[in-house]
Amino acid sequence: IELQSELRTAIENNEFDVYYQAQIDLEKDRIVGFEALVRWNHPTKGLITPAGFVQVAEETGLIVPIGQWVLLEACKQLKQWEEAGFTEINIAVNLSARQFKDADIVETVCEVIKETKIDPNKLELEITESIALENMSYSIAMIQKLKSIGVKFSLDDFGTGYSSMNYLKHLPVNNLKIDKSFLDTVMEDQNDQKIVSTIITLAQTLDLVVIAEGVESNEQAVFLKNVHCDKAQGYLYSKPIPQKDAGFLLEKLR
Ligand code: G
Numbered sequence: 001i002e003l004q005s006e007l008r009t010a011i012e013n014n015e016f017d018v019y020y021q022a023q024i025d026l027e028k029d030r031i032v033g034f035e036a037l038v039r040w041n042h043p044t045k046g047l048i049t050p051a052g053f054v055q056v057a058e059e060t061g062l063i064v065p066i067g068q069w070v071l072l073e074a075c076k077q078l079k080q081w082e083e084a085g086f087t088e089i090n091i092a093v094n095l096s097a098r099q100f101k102d103a104d105i106v107e108t109v110c111e112v113i114k115e116t117k118i119d120p121n122k123l124e125l126e127i128t129e130s131i132a133l134e135n136m137s138y139s140i141a142m143i144q145k146l147k148s149i150g151v152k153f154s155l156d157d158f159g160t161g162y163s164s165m166n167y168l169k170h171l172p173v174n175n176l177k178i179d180k181s182f183l184d185t186v187m188e189d190q191n192d193q194k195i196v197s198t199i200i201t202l203a204q205t206l207d208l209v210v211i212a213e214g215v216e217s218n219e220q221a222v223f224l225k226n227v228h229c230d231k232a233q234g235y236l237y238s239k240p241i242p243q244k245d246a247g248f249l250l251e252k253l254r
């Protein structure tokens with residue numbers, strides 16, 4: 001309950017921050033995007049990651065205004081990078097279950113695109129498998145509506161839920177993010193290597209772009225290149241970092 005009231009004032013007091021984690025194109029060996037990840041700059045407890053507040057925010061519905069703020073902030077940043085000449089950068093923003101279930105999300109996304117004047121093709125909205133599967137027909141309709149304004153969709157944490165190739169066929173998403181739990185064991189476990197390469201092949205057969213999450217070692221990156229994974233994200237390339245540092249990272253690689 002204390003956390004709940006603190007979260008309320010946190011919104012009013014602008015205590016949230018967006019961190020960015022680089023996404024690498026494995027063939028080009030270049031940064032092609034960032035995932036926006038929310039952080040809470042608590043006045044006494046310091047920096048809090050989503051693990052410490054997203055569940056309460058979800059339960060209370062406070063995730064909706066927080067998520068809206070993250071979306072706006074990330075799109076403003078995208079525009080700024082685009083204007084600085086980084087024209088191939090995309091931005092990925094996580095949608096919570098509450099946000100995705102709220103039909104107003106379409107209007108919210110439209111307004112943010114209009115306000116920030118971003119190219120909607122450069123915005124990727126991430127939903128998890130479990131959110132997508134809760135109500136398939138709603139999910140399909142909602143994804144289609146948002147895609148019709150140009151926005152792209154990623155299926156996050158793939159492999160932690162049902163992971164049926166059958167629903168993948170029906171969900172009109174653009175990208176599939178392989179959960180980091182697969183990457184954690186992929187260099188020791190031959191079966192995991194087969195699973196990961198099979199997921200990649202199947203997803204690409206369905207015209208999905210595949211992003212591997214939680215890439216921490218060079219060996220993992222080499223393996224992923226060998227099995228033609230499209231993109232990678234993980235500590236090997238960069239941790240989630242503040243906006244300023246993400247800008248420096250882009251400048252350094254220019
Ligand atoms: O930031 P971190 O690397 O600790 O992320 C932890 C979890 O929090 C991830 O599962 C991520 O999807 C989620 N998360 C991070 N930022 C946001 C956000 O802005 N909105 C929602 N709904 N979830 C987020």
Ligand code: G
Binds near residue numbers: 021157213216240
């Ligand atoms: O939205 P999603 O559940 O994918 O959120 C990404 C989460 O994974 C964040 O908590 C982020 O800090 C974390 N993360 C990103 N890359 C790595 C990595 O290489 N290793 C580990 N252990 N965690 C990572």
Ligand code: MN
Binds near residue numbers: 156
């Ligand atoms: Mn994500």
Ligand code: NA
Binds near residue numbers: 156157177213
């Ligand atoms: Na994930």
